[in-house]
Amino acid sequence: MKKLVGTMLVMLLFGVALAGCSKEPTPQDRFSKYIALWNEQKFDQMYDYLSTDAKKKITKEEFTNRYHKIYKDLQITDFKIDFKKPKEDKQAEKEQAQYSFNAKMNSIAGSIQFTQKAKLQKEERDDKKNWYVDWNTEFIFPKLQEGDKIGISTDAPQRGEILDRNDIGLAVNGQVYEVGVVAGKVTDQVLEPLASLLKMSPDQIKKAITASWVKPELFVPLKRVSMQDEERIAQLIALEPVQTRKVEARIYPYDQAAAHLIGYVGAITADELEKLKDKGYTSNDMIGKRGLEQVYDEQLKGKPGVKITIKKKNGEAEVLAEKPVEDGKNIKLTIDADVQAAIFDELGKEAGTGAAINPMTGETLALVSTPSFDPNQAMLGFSAAEWKALQDNKQQPLSTRFKQAYAPGSVMKPITAAVALSSGAITPELAVPILGSKWQKDKSWGGYFVTRVHGGSPINLEKALVFSDNIYFAQAALKTEKDAFADGLKKFDFEEDLAFPFPLEKSTIGALDRDIALADSGYGQGQIQMSIVHLLSTYTPFVNNGNMIRPILLADEQQGQVLKEAVVSPEHAGVIASDLRKVVGDTGGTAHAAEILGYPLAGKTGTAEIKQKQGETGTENGWFIGYNTELPSLMVAMMVENVQGRGGSLVPVKKVKKVFELVR
Structure with missing residues (x-):
């Protein structure tokens, strides 16, 4: 069981x-x-x-x-x-x-x-x-x-504008003419003159009017033309199949004067889209190609409005999701359009750069590079011939010189003076015996000599600055010794990124391993390299009791920021400032040509030799930096290339003087 x-x-x-x-x-x-x-x-x-x-x-x-x-x-x-x-x-x-x-x-x-x-x-x-x-x-x-369909519609944002300190437009939204033809009405007789006026090839026009989407009687856009180009527009309209219509576009009112600073916009390329696709960019976007248009593109471009709808068979639509359009933000600069234009006009056809700041607040008032290019045409599109001409131009109009670092020449000497005074290597009163027009430390220098233009002996700091004595400052650098000299320059922010909104090349000291290199660096040769913005900043201690002011470019940045405190003592800053006034005011001063009656300028000239070795003939860059000692709200610096045989630093001295006369 x-x-x-x-x-x-x-x-x-x-x-x-x-x-x-x-x-x-x-x-x-x-x-x-x-x-x-x-x-x-x-x-x-x-x-x-x-x-x-x-x-x-x-x-x-x-x-x-x-x-x-x-x-x-x-x-x-x-x-x-x-x-x-x-x-x-x-x-x-x-x-x-x-x-x-x-x-x-x-x-x-x-x-x-x-x-x-x-x-x-x-x-x-x-x-x-x-x-x-x-x-x-x-x-x-x-x-x-x-049977329903999903639709996506977009609402393009308005690009933010770039404005100067007085709300004057440097990059604004305006209109241009879009030139096109009526499909099917372009004859062989019209093709050649049309291509010539539009700076296109006949084949480019043929390709456009035979595209797969083109139908008879449709308007086929070919190129955009500035509304200022009235004569060309009139010639185009005279051709029977040509029509024009106004379309929105980016406009640059200050043209070449601000081209390197502001840049321009253009259609996004495949490579650019690949880099930016994760930031919301699309193949239809216009993006900044150079300058501040490129630096601040994300803020300027805004965000498109997007709507996803379900389109019903009866024509109605249900909104599935919607993101409102966000227009781009305006960028307001500290730039003064009048100062910008004045410096550009004075540089003219020269290859060079000019910049201006308010040395008390650090506000950048102008950033100019010449020769320049037409940003309006760049936005509309250069022809192949125009682009090649820009690239082949020996004066390099596409080069942004105010961002580059150059040998400063004698405009370096007040900085050397400040470093040497701080180290105790020199005193303002001590007069140094200097005989002849050339000097070397000893026979170990072989055939290498430091030369000077003005004679006289003995030479104290005042005379050395007024007459721009290379030998005095070479000896001052040697007495300071390389480590103290390098440390002193670093207090002036050499070898540091300036943290400036527009990317600038770093100012560098270079090698000081030999006495010759140290001596040459004392008067701005050797391997010393400076950007013009950094140069302006290094002169701000002479009007701020020894404090170095940070240069700013955006209007909403805090003014008067101290970049480096007490880089030179107030006493020494006063001594150097007094001597810089005499560089202009004394009849024998190297910058006396800049003297303006009733408007006391202080400043320093410089001529930087660009050559491989001593004894050979090279090119020369002329420098001048100046400011009003009584109302130091404007400091202007300028560098002009290839001034040899034309007066050297006298070239920028006269140009800077005219700038002050125009905008003071």
Whole structure:
């Protein structure tokens, strides 16, 4: 009897286990697996969960491709479908089940969230029963029905403008003429003169008017032309098939005078798009190509408004997501357009650079590089011939000289004086005996000599600055010794990034490993390199009791920031400032040509020799930096290339004087 009971118990347990193994899947477990595949975006596997009726409406390929295309076109990210299993669910006992799920995702037009109900159908396939999703298009988005289409519309933002300190536009939004032709009406007789006026080749025009989208009588745009180019517009309109229309475009009112500073915009290239695609840029964008247009492109461009709609068959539209347009921000500079134009006009056709700051506040008032280029034409598009001419021009009009570092020549001497005074290597009163026009430390220098233009002996600091004595400052650097000299220059922010909004080359000291290099560096030769903005900043201690002021370019930056405190003592700053006034005021001073009656200028000249070795003939860059000692609100520096045989530093001295006369 016991054996029989035991046998029956084993059979009962086996039956229970067998029943457990053959248990049908529940609809909620089945739907959970479907949701998991959806979150992983495994659309091909999701299709296998569709009901028979759903599969009749859409093939696996159509199903998979539709999801992929929609998610790609709408730039869907952070995708999450959430389904919570109900605690009590008796739907497994029925033939149909229904559950709700929540969807959340980000798109090109912002967040998309919705709650939707899903129906599941019990079906028998291959002698097994299971649950299948009764899918329809509303699973993708609510109210998306068969035959509906998803549309994306964009609203372009207004690009922010670049303004000077007085709200004068340096880069503004305006209009140009878009020149085109009526398709099908361009004859061979018109083609040549049209190509010539538009600076295009006949083949380029033919390609445009035979594009696949072109139909007879349609307007085919060919090129944009400035509204100031009235004569050319008149000639174009005289050609019968030509038409013009006004379109929005970027305008640069100060033309070449501010081209290197402001830059220009142009159509984004494939390479640029690849680098910027993660920042919301598209193939239709115009972006900054140079200057501040490029530096501040993200702030200026703004963000397009985007709307995603479900377009119904009856013409109505349901908004799925919408992101409002954000216009670009205006960038207001400390630049004074009048000072900018005055410096540009005085530089004229010279190769060089000019800059101006307020030495008390650090506000940058002008940044000029010459020769320049036409930013309006650059925005409209240079022809191949125009672009080649710019690139082949020996004066390098595409080079932004105010960002580059150059040998400063004798404008370096006040800095050397400040370092040497601080180290105790020199005193203002000590007169140094200097005989002749050339000098060397000892015979170890071989045939190398430091030379000077003005004679006289003995020479103190005042005379050395007034007459720009190379030998005096070479000896001062040697007495300071290389480590103290280098440390002194670093206090003036040499070898440091200036943290200026417009990227500038770093001012460098170079090697001081030999006495000759140290001596030459004392008067601005050797391997010393400075940008013109840094040069201006190094002169600010002479009007700020020894404090070096940080140059700023944006109007909302704090004024009067101390970049380096007490780089020179107030006493020594006063001594050097007094001597710089005499450089201009004394009849024998190297900058006396800059003297203006009733307007006391102080300053320093410089002539930097560009050559490989002593004894050979090289080129010369002329420098001058000046400021008003009584009202030090304007400090101007200028460098002119190739001044040899033309008066050296006298060239920029006269030009800077005219700038002060114009804008004081």
